[in-house]
Amino acid sequence: MNHKVAFSFADGKTLFFPVQGNEILLDAALRNGINIPLDCREGVCGTCMGRCESGRYAMDYVDEEALSAKDLEQRKMLTCQTRVQSDASFYFDFDSALCGGSKTVQERGIVTRVEQVSPTTAILHLDAGVDGQKLDFLPGQYARLQVPGTDSRRSYSFANRPNAENQLQFLIRLLPDGVMSNYIRERCKVGDEIRFEAPLGAFYMRHIEKPLLLVAGGTGLSAFLGMLDEIAEGGGCGQPVHLYYGVRQVADLCELERIQDYAERIPGFSFTPVISDEGQDWGGKRGYVPEHFDAAALRETPFDMYLCGPPPMVESVKTWLTENALDNGHLYFEKFTESNT
Numbered sequence: 001m002n003h004k005v006a007f008s009f010a011d012g013k014t015l016f017f018p019v020q021g022n023e024i025l026l027d028a029a030l031r032n033g034i035n036i037p038l039d040c041r042e043g044v045c046g047t048c049m050g051r052c053e054s055g056r057y058a059m060d061y062v063d064e065e066a067l068s069a070k071d072l073e074q075r076k077m078l079t080c081q082t083r084v085q086s087d088a089s090f091y092f093d094f095d096s097a098l099c100g101g102s103k104t105v106q107e108r109g110i111v112t113r114v115e116q117v118s119p120t121t122a123i124l125h126l127d128a129g130v131d132g133q134k135l136d137f138l139p140g141q142y143a144r145l146q147v148p149g150t151d152s153r154r155s156y157s158f159a160n161r162p163n164a165e166n167q168l169q170f171l172i173r174l175l176p177d178g179v180m181s182n183y184i185r186e187r188c189k190v191g192d193e194i195r196f197e198a199p200l201g202a203f204y205m206r207h208i209e210k211p212l213l214l215v216a217g218g219t220g221l222s223a224f225l226g227m228l229d230e231i232a233e234g235g236g237c238g239q240p241v242h243l244y245y246g247v248r249q250v251a252d253l254c255e256l257e258r259i260q261d262y263a264e265r266i267p268g269f270s271f272t273p274v275i276s277d278e279g280q281d282w283g284g285k286r287g288y289v290p291e292h293f294d295a296a297a298l299r300e301t302p303f304d305m306y307l308c309g310p311p312p313m314v315e316s317v318k319t320w321l322t323e324n325a326l327d328n329g330h331l332y333f334e335k336f337t338e339s340n341t
Contacts, residue, residue: 005025012200034100036048036092109127109168124170148187160226305331
């Protein structure tokens with residue numbers, strides 16, 4: 001049986017390739033033109049070390065000088081000794097350029113629909129199946145879209161899971177005057193071709209073994225829609241999943257019906273929207289998202305927190321975790337800054 005494997009690197013690039021049944025992972029990578037740095041190929045030097053972030057695997061041999069017991073507990077592995085037993089993803093703490101993987105894949109999609117989901121937000125729907133090749137990405141990653149008729153490019157997280165039909169969604173903040181915003185409002189029409197680079201980013205869903213806290217600020221929700229699509233498609237993940245969604249105004253909230261659908265499809269799913277503008281008519285949570293975390297509950301159980309939003313929000317959450325001495329959680333985050341043009 002063949003398995004699909006993703007290698008992600010410190011520069012945010014991800015490479016996908018097939019691995020044959022019982023094949024050594026390093027051999028499969030080299031066969032597909034991914035030249036992972038190596039020296040001994042005997043499980044001794046540790047040069048080809050990575051970390052398995054999703055999937056099952058086994059190693060033929062590991063020298064204790066190459067990987068300690070703690071390393072093994074953290075799912076670190078040696079590519080030269082690893083055989084995957086399922087689809088899997090691995091992370092390497094160096095740039096993809098070191099293994100010949102620095103080339104960005106150029107894709108194109110056709111606009112099939114633009115859906116305005118709030119006064120300030122639209123979802124751009126693209127059909128990326130025009131070239132007949134499935135686009136692989138990890139839920140949470142992003143693409144750089146070229147605005148038609150310009151040389152400008154803007155980055156947006158995929159708002160859906162990978163699918164055989166290559167139907168893509170991107171959640172886009174509509175700025176008062178921005179090159180992508182103006183295109184969406186004024187010129188975008190069904191049939192337009194949009195070129196983009198993908199997949200990009202080191203923010204993606206890892207193997208789920210602990211309760212999940214997903215914290216979205218504004219259109220940072222997009223990355224979590226892709227993650228939640230993936231979890232829902234699998235019928236859940238065996239862990240509680242709590243989505244916090246912070247926006248300034250009630251009108252900025254979007255995709256609430258879709259989020260409600262997750263509550264029906266994902267066992268243990270809960271949702272907390274938070275509005276920061278005090279002048280809003282709103283009966284739910286107010287203020288800033290960290291004010292509504294339960295520090296006592298988080299101390300009791302290790303957790304994974306994924307955070308995607310503007311820099312001030314990311315920093316406020318990191319500060320809250322430090323002030324509450326919560327060191328039993330693992331934080332994955334991505335900051336984004338909206339372009340002013």
